[in-house]
Amino acid sequence: MVQKESINPSPIPPIVETNDEPIKIHVYDDNGxxxxxxxxxxxxxVTIKNILDEAQKRNELTQQLEARTHDINELTPLLLATAAGRLDIIAYFLTYPVNFNAVDANGH
Known part of the structure; x- marks a missing residue:
């Protein structure tokens, strides 16, 4: 009788999933x-509202509103909404204490 060895083809540990949104809102993606x-x-x-509600609970509202992209442009969320022409999102951000004088890495 041949004994089979237990082979684990993947030494990668199991992925631990979490529903901890406060952690996820601070994670930059591959594009920064x-x-x-x-x-x-x-x-x-609605997503912005949820993020900002959570940030406000943790006294991190300004951190989220002024967070810069980790790319060559270093855009805030307001600057991104402006670049995308999202007038409704711009108006929504202006209901918060957002820095509407913010400029990108190029001074725009």
Missing amino acids: YLPIHRAAFNGHE
Whole structure:
């Protein structure tokens, strides 16, 4: 009788999933964007509201509103909404204490 060896083809540990949104809102993607940047660029007001509500609970509102993209442009969420022509998102951001004088890395 031949004994089979237990072979583990993948030494990668299991992925631990979490629903901890406060952690996820601080994670930059491969393009250097936080979730708030993606939401601002794509016009997802409900997502922005959820992110900012959570940030406000943690006294991190300014941190989210002024977060810069980690790319050559260094855009805030408001600047991204402006670049994308998302007038409704721009108006929404202006209901918060956002720096409407912010400029990108190129001074624009």
